[in-house]
Amino acid sequence: MRRVLRQRAERRQLMKAEPEILEELGRLRARVPGVTGALAASADGLVLAQDGAGDGAEGVAALTAAALGVALRLTDATGRGGFRELLTRGDRGYVATYAAGTATVITVLAGPRTNVGRLHLEARRSGARIGQLVDGALERPEQG
Numbered sequence: 001m002r003r004v005l006r007q008r009a010e011r012r013q014l015m016k017a018e019p020e021i022l023e024e025l026g027r028l029r030a031r032v033p034g035v036t037g038a039l040a041a042s043a044d045g046l047v048l049a050q051d052g053a054g055d056g057a058e059g060v061a062a063l064t065a066a067a068l069g070v071a072l073r074l075t076d077a078t079g080r081g082g083f084r085e086l087l088t089r090g091d092r093g094y095v096a097t098y099a100a101g102t103a104t105v106i107t108v109l110a111g112p113r114t115n116v117g118r119l120h121l122e123a124r125r126s127g128a129r130i131g132q133l134v135d136g137a138l139e140r141p142e143q144g
Contacts, residue, residue: 017137018049021130025051025106028126034114036093040106040130043068048104048134064097064107071097085120098123101131103138 025038029051037052045065050057071086086097094110096119106127110119 017133020133021049022051024126024129024133025049028106028108028122031122032108032110032114032119034093034111035108035119036111037109038106038126040100040104040134041065043103043105060107060109064105067097068105085124087116094119096120096123098127099131100127101135104131104134106130 021040025040028038029035037050037054039050039057039061040048041061041064042048043065045058045062047057047061067086067088068083072083075081075083082099084099088095091112093112094108094114094116096108096110098106098108100106106123108119108123
């Protein structure tokens with residue numbers, strides 16, 4: 001019961017950070033030509049904010065959580081340290097996931113002509129900023 005109450009309180013705290021997270025996702029899209037959508041989600045697949053990710057954001061967040069689980073096991077099994085990022089390239093573009101703080105990730109959708117170096121640079125910066133926002137929201141006691 002305590003866990004459920006704590007999770008509800010955390011979700012309320014995270015919702016207060018949503019406008020700032022959404023603003024950062026919008027800045028990321030503006031800085032990287034070819035980015036078609038971005039979302040921030042908890043490591044377990046809860047969408048915190050989305051910008052242009054379309055109606056399937058919940059599905060993308062759930063798949064991101066599944067891929068994150070595999071990536072975590074892979075980096076651990078190979079002795080490569082903690083998860084930082086995951087890049088998938090398809091015929092019509094990229095899906096990239098970046099660590100954002102202690103319990104959050106951002107997933108970015110980009111077209112096939114996107115400059116991947118620029119994508120990495122800007123998404124890492126956005127991930128760091130969003131991580132600060134989320135971690136900060138979780139550290140603040142809820143004002144009831």
